[in-house]
Amino acid sequence: MYMKKNLCLLYLLSIFCYSHAQNENLNLEQKIDSTLSKMTIREKIGQLNQLDGRGTIEDLKVIIRKGEIGSVMNVTEPKVVNELQKIACEQSRTGIPLIFTRDVVHGFKTMLPIPLGQAATFNPELIQEGARVAAVEATEHGVRWSFAPMIDISRDARWGRIAESFGEDTYLTEKMAIAVVKGFQGDNLADARSMAACAKHFIGYGAVEGGRDYNSTHIPDRQLRDVYLPPFEKAIKAGCSSIMTSFNDNDGIPATGNSTLLKDILRKEWGFDGVVVSDWGSVTEMIKHGFAEDRKDAARKAIEAGLDMEMSSKSFIQYLEELIAKDIVSETTLDNAVRNVLRLKFRLGLFDSPYTEINKPIETYSGKHLATAKKIAEESIVLLKNEGNTLPLSSRIKNLLVVGPLADAPHDQLGTWTMDGEIERTQTPIKALREMYGDKVKIHFIKGLEYSRDKNTINFNQVLAKARQVDAIIAFMGEEAILSGEAHCLADIKLQGAQSEFIKKLSETNKPLITVIMAGRPLTISEELNQSDAVLYAWHPGTMGGNALADILFGKTAPSGKLPVTFPKAVGQIPIYYNHTNTGRPATGKEKSLDQIPLNAKQSVLGHSSYYLDLGIQPLFPFGYGLSYTTFKYSDLKAARTIVAPNDTLSISVKVKNTGQYKGTEVVQLYISDLVGSVTRPVKELKGFKRVELAPDEEKEVLFRLPLHSLAFWNMDMKKVVEPGKFKIMVGTDSESGLETFFEVK
Numbered sequence: 001m002y003m004k005k006n007l008c009l010l011y012l013l014s015i016f017c018y019s020h021a022q023n024e025n026l027n028l029e030q031k032i033d034s035t036l037s038k039m040t041i042r043e044k045i046g047q048l049n050q051l052d053g054r055g056t057i058e059d060l061k062v063i064i065r066k067g068e069i070g071s072v073m074n075v076t077e078p079k080v081v082n083e084l085q086k087i088a089c090e091q092s093r094t095g096i097p098l099i100f101t102r103d104v105v106h107g108f109k110t111m112l113p114i115p116l117g118q119a120a121t122f123n124p125e126l127i128q129e130g131a132r133v134a135a136v137e138a139t140e141h142g143v144r145w146s147f148a149p150m151i152d153i154s155r156d157a158r159w160g161r162i163a164e165s166f167g168e169d170t171y172l173t174e175k176m177a178i179a180v181v182k183g184f185q186g187d188n189l190a191d192a193r194s195m196a197a198c199a200k201h202f203i204g205y206g207a208v209e210g211g212r213d214y215n216s217t218h219i220p221d222r223q224l225r226d227v228y229l230p231p232f233e234k235a236i237k238a239g240c241s242s243i244m245t246s247f248n249d250n251d252g253i254p255a256t257g258n259s260t261l262l263k264d265i266l267r268k269e270w271g272f273d274g275v276v277v278s279d280w281g282s283v284t285e286m287i288k289h290g291f292a293e294d295r296k297d298a299a300r301k302a303i304e305a306g307l308d309m310e311m312s313s314k315s316f317i318q319y320l321e322e323l324i325a326k327d328i329v330s331e332t333t334l335d336n337a338v339r340n341v342l343r344l345k346f347r348l349g350l351f352d353s354p355y356t357e358i359n360k361p362i363e364t365y366s367g368k369h370l371a372t373a374k375k376i377a378e379e380s381i382v383l384l385k386n387e388g389n390t391l392p393l394s395s396r397i398k399n400l401l402v403v404g405p406l407a408d409a410p411h412d413q414l415g416t417w418t419m420d421g422e423i424e425r426t427q428t429p430i431k432a433l434r435e436m437y438g439d440k441v442k443i444h445f446i447k448g449l450e451y452s453r454d455k456n457t458i459n460f461n462q463v464l465a466k467a468r469q470v471d472a473i474i475a476f477m478g479e480e481a482i483l484s485g486e487a488h489c490l491a492d493i494k495l496q497g498a499q500s501e502f503i504k505k506l507s508e509t510n511k512p513l514i515t516v517i518m519a520g521r522p523l524t525i526s527e528e529l530n531q532s533d534a535v536l537y538a539w540h541p542g543t544m545g546g547n548a549l550a551d552i553l554f555g556k557t558a559p560s561g562k563l564p565v566t567f568p569k570a571v572g573q574i575p576i577y578y579n580h581t582n583t584g585r586p587a588t589g590k591e592k593s594l595d596q597i598p599l600n601a602k603q604s605v606l607g608h609s610s611y612y613l614d615l616g617i618q619p620l621f622p623f624g625y626g627l628s629y630t631t632f633k634y635s636d637l638k639a640a641r642t643i644v645a646p647n648d649t650l651s652i653s654v655k656v657k658n659t660g661q662y663k664g665t666e667v668v669q670l671y672i673s674d675l676v677g678s679v680t681r682p683v684k685e686l687k688g689f690k691r692v693e694l695a696p697d698e699e700k701e702v703l704f705r706l707p708l709h710s711l712a713f714w715n716m717d718m719k720k721v722v723e724p725g726k727f728k729i730m731v732g733t734d735s736e737s738g739l740e741t742f743f744e745v746k
């Protein structure tokens, strides 16, 4: 009886909530329509115009006063934000507020690790906290819309923008996308500390040919559906307010002019009612693509394809009026785009509270924010090698030599897209080591190389002389920030300058050598790995990177990061990613290497399998790889059932035990492989992960709940289905090793 009453109440409550939400939506749409009905065509077009605010402010004021702009980029001085907003609200005829935007990609002032590093945490809850930090700091400066998260699946480390991505995997990217959207937008977008998210770049931009930025992509529909689109769909389901189109043309159609993408998939299939903004100039770049004749044609193609707002290239404001007057573009098309922009402005509460508080930003660089940045950096650092337990540094080490171009590079360790980061705030490794551990060890510091591309070896002898006198060497190597990011691609992803030579020379001293790499991408470091006793991969770790590294080096924290991307041995292996489909002749692992091939060998002596004669098939490190100071043992992998239906949820459990001497956190990874499909399927796919903290000797049972619908894919008939058949479960420490069991979908 009691139960029945409760259910009844619950039912009534859900009806109330549903109708309340419906009313709110209705109200919102009424407000939008009413605003729209008072606007001239020119004012409507104005709402679709987004311009950079870094130019002459007086010119901008004139444009705002005329109502010819809807959004301003890159103004982050609250006073100026308010000054411009006041003109929009009080001096333009419509009084419609502006939205101020910025690329808040991995933090605003307090810089978090680059997104690729964030992905290495495998900790979406923490990344959500990081995104909140970014939103609070950015909104304190007047920014209410960020051009992030960047959720392009990236499988090519030559592409500089891999730094901005969450790596090669769709599932991990989905989780990170949702985390950032929630962190930015908070519970209520109208809150002054909420910032609209923008999932970018729609679509396929990470697959640019040859890893060269802005290039063409050739992604077949099935792969687009299975690999590239899902993170966007998930971001939108999580409430993401906007989407940015990408620069690339996929299969011949530039994203900014692709109505299948922008109308059929985004609006009709996914029900998206937010803003679609172009990338910088991507409307008029359709001319260079050879897809539009001129600026007028580009404007028409973009708005008709479903683009709402044009970033920076001004073809809408220049030509849409004429195109509408001549009936080439319909006013309904224009109205639909304007509706989307107004909807976002209403949702952000800008009509009610357009201004930013002018008080000195109070939470920017707060202790809490710095602590979050440090925690993310800690969890992002991946231990790649630790021979003879070189790390953590033991108390026997009394004299430590710190070297390398990244040991004290406050700008470079912040990484790409740090428009607002301040180098005075950067905790570099040398600074942090001295501050935090300077009383325990004597720290000697000689950079040896000034910057990552430095080829001048003149200081090596001085470094080596000192190296012979110390107990251990830590070499901070890597890439300057400018070597990754937009338009910063590399054909060779090795350590630049004389860094490799430097590591070799250091290793020849036979002192324990710890190499720490700070970079925006995976680098090909096979040699350096062999020459070092321990290697930590720290990405570009942000403001608090030094502190995070110091605690890891000295063992206050054990490393727990895992690679969100496969590390190739050489560029020639690219593309290399763990969730590829199988060939009909996969490598067996028994192939001959180059020096085992007999002279004058006949054609088929090497067998017929898919591998490289010189590098085999294995990467340097697989996706998901990462060591700890302790060791973990997996046992008792069990699926609750062996036969399941496509709409079931399967419970999978495994025991994980800490078998070493340090407390540590393991990222337990669940992979599934669909053994036979109507189309070929990836050899395995990540479908779950859990961070588990374990004290020495402690054992925990880790439980995954696998909704079977998450195994659906686009089949032979281009329908998204879970196909019946056998599946393999793999649970382990990375994508290459783990326990296995099977189940069947019936």
Ligand code: NOJ
Pocket: 103, 147, 200, 279, 280, 486
């Ligand atoms: C171009 C980049 O591709 C995009 O990611 C960024 O948001 C815009 N510029 C605005 O800065």
